[in-house]
Amino acid sequence: MPRSNANTKRGPSPSAITAVLALSGTVVALMQTLVVPLLPDFPRILGVTADDASWLVTATLLASAVATPIVSRSADMYGKRKMMVVCLAIMVTGSVIAAVGGSFLWLVIGRTLQGFASALIPVGISIMRDELPKEKMGSAVALMSATLGIGSALGLPMAGVLYESLGWASIFWVSAAAGTLLLLAVVLVVPESKVRTPGRFDFAGALVLSAALAALLLSISKGGTWGWGSEPVLLLFLTAAILLAVWVPYELKVSQPMVDLRTSGRRPVLMTNVASLLIGFAMFANMLLTTQQLQLPTATGYGFGLNVITAGLCMVPSGLAMVIFAPVSGRIIRVFGGKSALIAGASVMIVGYVSRVFFYDSIAWVIIGSTVVSVGTAIAYAAMPTLIMGVVPITETASANGLNSLVRSIGTSTSSAAVAAVLTSVSMTVGAVHLPSFEAFKDVFWLAALAAAASVLAAVFIPRAAAAHRPPTPAVAATELVVQGRVLAPDHRPLTPAVVTVLQTDGEPVDWSRVDAEGNYSVALPGAGRYLMVANAGGWAPMAEVFDFDGLTLQQNFLLRDRLELSGSVSAGGEPVASAMVTLIQASGEHVATTRTDDDGGYAFPLPVAGRYVVTMLHPVTHGAVAKKLAIDNRSITLDFAAPPVEEKSTEPVGA
Incomplete structure (x- = not known):
């Protein structure tokens, strides 16, 4: 059904929606990097140890890991724009608390609340799928991924300037102002998606997953400081393993799980998430090593002795390159598919890291190497949500993207721990100071290149069919409605496992849904029309029927009669x-x-x-x-x- 001119005029333009959602990526990156330049000074400012000060980063990391899957699932159930507004409001509250608290405890609380910003990325990408025309989808997702880079590149020098000019509290006031402006923009520009999956929220699954993620990421982030063989770290790893061992069978059994592990376990989704973890590992090493190399003293033989602000400014080309290559990423996805884009991006990252091993004796070479890695990151990051959304049910796009974002964050956390371990173990003495040698940097460059190469191998196992993205046409985005129902046996008991698939009458796929433990399914249909619906349950003959959807009847049950x-x-x-x-x-x-x-x-x-x-x-x-x-x-x-x-x-x- 074509979109009417009236609807086109009344609704916000795709460009405006894209701009507002893409800015959320910048805000997320700012939350992650704003305090990094101040970490050496926070112990003196707040009267705490350096290990205590590191909690200003760890708290945000833990909060983002816990919030992302919960908020993403809630977005599918209760509304995507609504959850973006909630996240931004929490982030702004945290920024204000950090700015006015005046003590280390209040600062940690504020930074914890700022961690909710990470959920903006998967939810925003899902809104793009719901609201943007097909031809603009790939480039929009690529731009949103690129803003992560520009936000990180701008956050480092901006934090240094604000700190030296207006004091440390100013970085949190700027965060609060940016969050407030973005919140208003979301309310005014971004429409609320009609694609929702009503049901019961899996509170038990969310609680166990949150505890497992907190234990896992805390052990990874603190392992270098506390000692990888120390009792607290080993206990945290053991706790994470036990909780995940409880959580997985529970999620497979519960009617409406926090994370649909059966969908996540399908090869296209599983291998994309494996590649995402490896790309996250490789990407973060670039950001960690570049600024550190630029700031190390020249006496090391490979450092350049730059201050924090100048070193941060040297990262701007990397961020700008990600934005410039966003349309290129979108075109690669549109022409060759997400699988090819992921392989291409990872391959560019490999080239960038290998070049950094051999070309390091000038600032220009460091910037070029960092920029090449960032270009590869932009292409790979753009491909991931495209691959995910191409194979998961429309009604689960936010939660599926949330899981993908979570996997990437685990990769970045692991990268941070690995980089710290390598740099401290392969060191040199400059005067009376122990500093990492360039051999340590080379080791990390090779490690990151191997991670990128492993992601290529994972991407090879993604089925080719998954490479073609299945976003809605412009007509779909305007009128998508969710139809629910149940798959039942002749005695009206629910049938599971079962799957419902919807096709256009010309054979084009529309959506699909896995039936929950109570026989319920939800599919998104692109407005009124005639569809072919197929229900298939294990042990029963499948059933196909034509559904004349009037746009009002949002319930369609299947009664399978022939048991195999x-x-x-x-x-x-x-x-x-x-x-x-x-x-x-x-x-x-x-x-x-x-x-x-x-x-x-x-x-x-x-x-x-x-x-x-x-x-x-x-x-x-x-x-x-x-x-x-x-x-x-x-x-x-x-x-x-x-x-x-x-x-x-x-x-x-x-x-x-």
Whole structure:
């Protein structure tokens, strides 16, 4: 259905929506980097140790890890713009608390609340999928990813200037002002998406996941300071492992999980997330090493002795390059697909890191190497949400992108810990000071290049079909509505596992949904029209029907009537045999089920999973036995038995 001119005029322009959402990436990057230049001075300012001061970064990291999956899932359920407003309001509150608190404790609380800004990225990308035309989707996502780079590049020098000119509290006042302006822009420009998945929020799953992530990231971020073999770090790792071991089976069983692990475990999503973790690792090493190399004294032989502000300004070309290459990233995705873009971006990162090993004796070479890595990062980061949204249900885009963002943040945290470990273990003495040697930098460059190479390998295993993004057409974005329903058996009990797929009548895919433990599904349809809906449940014949959607009826149930089964009859001398025992055994020997024939000699089993089986029959009187092999796929099978004469009592072999 074409979008009307009236709707086009009334609604905000795609460019305005893109600009506002992309700015959220800048805000996220600012929250992560603003305090970095001040960390050496905070112990003196606040009267704490250097280890205590590091909590100003750790608190934000932990909060972002906990908030991202929770906020993303809430966005799918309660509204994406609404959750962006909530995140920005919390971030602004945290900025104000940090600015006026005046003590270390209040500063940590403020920085914790600022961590909620990280959830803006996956939620904003999901809004782009809902609201932007297809032809602008790739470049918009690429631009949003690029603003992470420009925000990081600007945050370092800006923090230094503000600190030296207006004092340390000014960086938090600027954060509060930026957050307030962005909040107003979101309210005024960004429409609220109609694509929602109502249901019950998985509070237990959210609580266990939050505790597991907090333990995992705290152990990673503090391992270098506390000691990787220390009792607190080992206890945190053990706690994370136990909580995840509890969380995974719970999420597989709960009706409406916090994270749909079955969808996340599909190869396109799984391999994209693996590649994302590795890209996050490789990307963060670039930011950590570049400014440090520029600031190290010239006496090291590879440092340049720049101050914080100048070193930060040297990162601006990297950020600008990410913005410049955003449209290039979008075009690569549009023409070649997300898989090719991810491989291309990771390959560029490899080239950048290898060049940094051999070309390091001038500021220009350092900036060029850093910029090349940033260009590769921009291309790879743009591809990730494209790949994710191309294969997950429309009603789960925010939570799926949230999980992808979380995986990337785990990669960056691991990178930070690895860089710190390498730089402290391979050192040199300059005067009376121990500093990392350039061999340590080379080791990290090679490590980052290997991580990028591993991400290429992971991307190779992403199915080619997943490379083509499936965003809505302009008409879809204007009128998308969520239709819900249930998949039921003839006795109206819910059927699970089951999947509902929606197609246009010309065969084009629209959406799909995995049925929860109560038989519920949700799919997003692009307005009124005629659709082909297919329901498929394990052990049942699939059902397809045409759905004439009037735009008002938002409920469509499926009643599957034909159960797939293994059935047959037992006879002797042409007469049915009642009460004969029939047993189903896996070819490997495990017992599956046993039943007895009815008065007409018939028996039936629910169709087991595909595989090779042996079916045996035992006559109730003569004890004549027969065994047959068969291979079961996803079709009903009829297997009849003829009992042997009394004197034979033999086994009748039948080929598979």
